[in-house]
Amino acid sequence: MTATDVRSADGGETPDYEAVSVPVLVVGAGAAGARTAIALREQGVEPLVVGKRDHGDAHTVWAAGGINAALGSLDPEDDWAIHAADTLNEGHHLNDPEAVELVTKNMPERVRELDDWGADFDRTDDGKINQRYFGAQSFRRTVFNGDRTGEAVLEALVSKARELEIPYRENVMITRLLSDGGRVYGAAGYDMADGDFVQFTAEHVVLAAGGFSGVYSRHSSRDDENTGDGPALAFEAGADLMDVEFVQFHPTGMVQLDAYEEDWSGELVTEAVRGEGGRLFNAEGERFMERYSPDQMELDARDVVARAIAQEVREGRGTENGGVFLDISHREREFIEDRLPKMYERFQSLGIDMAEEPVEVAPTAHYTMGGVDVDVHTGETSVDRLHVVGETMAGVHGANRLGGNSLAETVAVGEVVGTHIGERMADEETTDLPNGVRALAEREFRALSDLETADGDTTPRELWAALREVMWEHAGILRDEETLQAGIDRIAEIRDRTGDLRVDGDRTSREFEFAVDLSFMLTMAETTLRAAKYRTESRGAHFREDHPDTDDDWRVNVLASRGDTGYDLFTRGVGAPSEAVREALDEGHELDYHHLE
Structure with missing residues (x-):
């Protein structure tokens, strides 16, 4: 890595900036970015990882419930092909089958590797890595560390990255990729601590910057995360987006109560609560999932449970706060404290004892299945040398994500992509930087300087609030054409x-x-609304009240590209799974919820 201070080429109109040259720039420091960087280092390539927050402080830590791998610790009949079949069924068969198989085949090795690196997963009495039920999974497949699995995974990855002495710059925000539409050459951004501009040049760029669920007013991320940085950066650079109409609304986000001194609205109540036997009741005391899913009950697919809750509230059987009750008090206190320690402690601090009483929950925007269109074996986009991993990419999850697969995707795909880039670079010669790249960066720095001095009448926070409200009202759990078009119009006004x-x-x-x-949020909000309007069927997390049925003709991916006159939307067919996965699908494996009773 080399860094120099650069004065503007025109003698002063452009602010001075730092120029940094690295072999590979990894944007995003969560599990996906960290695992990619580790694979690169193991290939003999020294990447630079940049993150918006302190090292080790990433959205990964909020993935509480677990990470999937067909280990067969408790259910020996489970295997990778059944895991793949569950993933395809949950994704309503819009997933990229090759992406699904890559993840499910690799996860047993990745989980054991994480455990060796210090993730310290829970164990059974005979010393095996323990596994729990998660929604829509045929067997106990979800590996966990209490209800702090994401935190444990990231700690293990960061520890390994430090052991390998992988360079990291924290509190750096990337605002634009330096691309001519055909190839990426680096990125422009600024140091959030001192405000200095930075131009990064790189042979390859990896985006691992998360998704865009933060464009909704109720969401499970921290307020300044998942605002669409990754997919929007790629889109502006010339890559295509795919499946962005599919936004997962987790059934159980916290409902804000008057007793809470701070805003907890939308914060995730992990699926592990239901995986360990938690039950949902409406305000009338009915265990309402008996009507919607008598076989899988509370552990049906997230889209099914979220719509059931929304329907209960709409029909007047919700709480005064627009939610329902989640109750695990039939379990022993010691069990709850052991298996759900963070949830137990959180609600205890708010004056609610989960071992004695239910908690109030409602759906919250949680995860975005769509993102950048990639070749999963390489992470490559349509822009040469631009790679994408983690929630920023599309393909693995289809129309709805199987709980526990988000962490799995980050480490499985991250390892494959990092290894590929390292192997490719071994056969490549270093290229000269085109003259226009520096001009692209300086143009971005001038735009950022102008933004800093903007003195109009509207604050960013006001527009954030307006945009998020539009998305919740117009692209939420239940959609129709009129509502979606009104949302598009309101985004244009914003x-x-x-x-x-x-x-x-x-x-x-x-x-x-x-x-x-x-800027990122506007890009992803508009693309989501347009894609949701374009898909005239209901499938997975996308439910159109004016088109309530699933249409076989719509078993296609919707892609968005940056056209000459705006957004161009088009479709592409979905591939077929391998023979092993087809056999698992035909066998019809399914969770028997009543094992928990």
């Missing part, structure tokens, strides 16, 4: 209002960060 933006702070301020994020 985009117009950015011309009157006011940023109350310099480049180190939160206001400036929000102003930058606003």
Whole structure:
């Protein structure tokens, strides 16, 4: 890695900036970015990882419930092909079958590797890695560390990265990729601590910057995460987006109560609560999932449970706060404290004893199945040398994600992509940087300087709130054409209002960060609304009240590209699974919920 200070080429109109040259730039420091970087280092390539937050502080830590791998610790009949079949069924067969098989085949090795690196997964009495039920899984397949699995996974990955001395720069925000539409050459951004501009040049760029569930007013991420940075950066650079209409609404987010001193609305109540036997009741005391899914009950697919809750609330059987009750008090206190320690402690701190009483929950935007269109074996996009991993990419999850597969995707695909890039670079010669790349970066720095001094009447926070409300109202759990079109129109109005933006702070301020994020959020909000309007059927997490049935003709992926006159939407057929997975599908494996009773 080399770094130099650069003065602007025109003698002062462009601010000075730091120029950094690296073999591979990894944008995003969660599990996907970390595992990719580890694979690169093991191939003899020294990447630079950049993240918006402190090292080890990434959205991965919020994945509480577990990570999937067909180990067969408790159910020896489970195997990778059944895991793949469950993933395809949950994804309503819009998944890329090759992507699914890559993940499910690799996960047993990845989980054992993480355990060796310090993830410290829970054990059975005979010393095997323990596994629990998760929604829509045929067997106990979800590996866990209590209800802090994501935190344990990231800690293990960060520890391994430090052991390998992988360079990392924290508190750096990437605002634009340096691309001519055919190839990427690096990225432009700024140091959020001191405000200095930075130009990164790289032979390859990996985006591992998360998804875009944060464009909704109720969401399970921290308020400044998953705002669409990754997919929007790739889209602006010339890559295609795919399946962005599929947004997973987790059934159990926290409902804000007057007793809470801070805003907990939408914060995740892990699926592990239901995986360990938690039951859902409406305000009338009915265990309502008996009506919607008598066989799988609370552990049916997330889209099924989320729609059931929404229907209960709509029909007047919800709580005063617009939710339902989740009750695990029939379990022993010691069991809850052992298997769900973080959930137990959180609600205890809020004056609610999960061992004695239910908690109030409602659906929350949780995960985005869609993202950047990639070749899963390489992570490559249509833009040469631009790779994507983790929630930023599409393909693995189809129309709905199987719980426990998000962490699995990050480490399985991250390892494969990092290895591929390393092997490719061994056969490549270092290329000269085209003259226009520096000009692209300097143009971005001038735009950021102008944004910093914007003095209109509208603040970024005001537009954030308006955009999020539009998405919740117009692209939520239940959709129709009229509502979606109205949402598109309102997003256009918000985009117009950015011309009157006011940023109350310099480049180190939160206001400036929000102003930058606003551009990403607008891109992903509009693309989601347009794709949801385009798909005239109901499938998985996408439910159209005006087209309530699943249509075999729509078993296609919807892709979005940046056209000359705006968004171009088109479809592509879905591949077929391998013979082994077809056999598993034909065998019809299914969770028997009543094992938990």
